Amino acid sequence: MPIPTSLLAQRNNALRFSKDAPLNIIWPVLTALTLFVTTYFWLLLPMVEGHLMDRKREMIRALTDAAWSTVQYYAELSDKGAISIETAQRQAIENLRHLRFGPEGKDYFWINDMQPRIIMHPYRPDLEGLDTSDLTDPSGKHLFVAFADKVRSDGAGYVDYQWQWQDDPNRVVEKISYVKGFPPWGWVIGSGVYVEDVRGQISAITRHISMICLGITAVMVLLSFYIVWQGSLTENKRRRMETSLRESEAKYRLLAETAREIIITFDSNFRITYANQAWMQAAADGSQPIVGRSILDIIAPGAQAPFKAKVDQAAQGQTEDYFLETAFRMGGHGAAVPIEATLAMMQAPDGNNSYLLAARDVSEKIKAAESARRQREQLFQTAKLASLGTLVSGVAHEINNPISTVMLNVQMLQKFWQIADPVLSQHHEKVSRLSVGGLDYDDFSRRMPQLMGYTLEGVERVKRIVGDLKEFSGQKPGDISDAVDLNDIVEKAVGLVSSLIKKATSDFQAHYAPGLPPFRGNGHRIEQVVINLLVNACQAMEDKHKPLRIATGYDEKTKSLFIEVKDTGIGMPREVLQRITDPFFTTKRDAGGTGLGLSISDTIMRDHGGRLEFETAPGLGTTATAWIPRKAAAASGENTT
8 A cells, every 4th residue: 555645744854854953952952951850859859858957956946945944934933932943843844744836736845854864754654753764766776865965065956866756656757856954953855856747848849849840841842842843944944945046047037926025136236137026016116117226225224234234245255144134115105114034145147246135024923923922921920910819828828827826925925924923023022122134023014914915916917917918819709799898998908008008108098988888799809909009009109208098988979989099199191091901001011010900900890890090190190099889790790700
């Protein structure tokens, strides 16, 4: 059976591709891929592992120092005679016995002496009071002896060993502990972290990064293959064109007359000797004879000098680059048209040089390239903004964990103070004059609850801000059928951009109209509109002493609620105002503007059946008003996405 012609053509193309693929394209691609993989596995992952381990070490050191401070506190009470040393030790032990930390609340502290003898262990009370000199881990390490030796030599430090997993005695894993000696009582206070926890985090990070790297690698491979393929196709096309042009004068004329490109020949004096039909069709004044005229007559004035320089280079054989970008004056008005051309020198029989110019109008190509560039930019900006919600939510979550820890610690300090205050007050009455931190005890006892109260208020404010951020960044469906309190939405938005407002103006006021009726809509989307309007207003402010205002209200005539943001900034000219809600239109591109804020806000308002209005004048500021019909959802009938 004969082989089909299409299969033969595919086989020939594949062979030609493998033969003509340029090595100067293949080798850089392979080198880049190799460097990428090497950097990932031999540099990035070890750095991540080391960073996580260092963080864990710092954490257990800080926690052990805190526990040590607790023991020191009871020791000071004993030294001052407030309680006996036995009572102080017993209270310190019971305090540390019930302290827990870690993601599951099962990590703990223990105490042993320098013998070593276990004084307190919350998960192994069976060891308390026993000499643990002979106690070893599965690897044979005398761990409690190692704790005591570390304290003797350095006073404090890290020890690696194996121990049971939290409260599970049947599971033994690797552990790193930080121990610190308390010389007055001969105690060793310690706490640790399980290496398996760190490895689990590293494994999760590794899987996540590996998936990203695999995706990047796949894209790089595909792009590299495409580049090599296109390079080979371009090279083959150029070779075929050169071969065709050398075949014969007859074939050249046939090709020239039927070609879509403009083909012109001219001599060393720039006098045109030939122009094909494509020129006649492209030029509006093609009825006028062009042969015999100077080619400089059709070259745009600004492009004539580079064109002459290119011809001189070709005449002297100084270049092998035939490509030329220039501009023709075409049409009745002589408008400049961008042209891509190839310029080649031809040797005439009489020894005089002549030149072949094959050109084409690239106006549409330039427009298409610009359109493609804008689309790529739009896709990039859209993807970046889509990632922002996830990033904000993740950062808010990361902030929330340490803030919760601070709040719990302050609450615990309040309980400690409630217990310690009566004891210190009694001692103050006995000694008549007691000072703490340079303050008289009466002043200190009065200020201490205030300080802890202020701290709790600050932490709770941070938690509220974090909660607002997580709520704002939540990726929920765009349902616009919720009952929305406009004042509550505006107040949250003002809180989220409060730092930006403080930088922009020292005279900011927000007026919330009382008794506003709720409306049907999507609170998150309306909040996004308010934030966009406030951000634009802050960026327009040039004088920090000028006022910035935001107000809510209800118009009984139109049955609409409104949000009014009024700045006293630079204002906008008319041509900017006309395009202000166009997607990706921005006057702040260099400052990181995307041109999507007001476009998205306008879409949100229209989805709610409302609208955005702007009043502005250069140098006088801008007033932006968002109108929301009270029954927006019924008017819209659609959900935003």
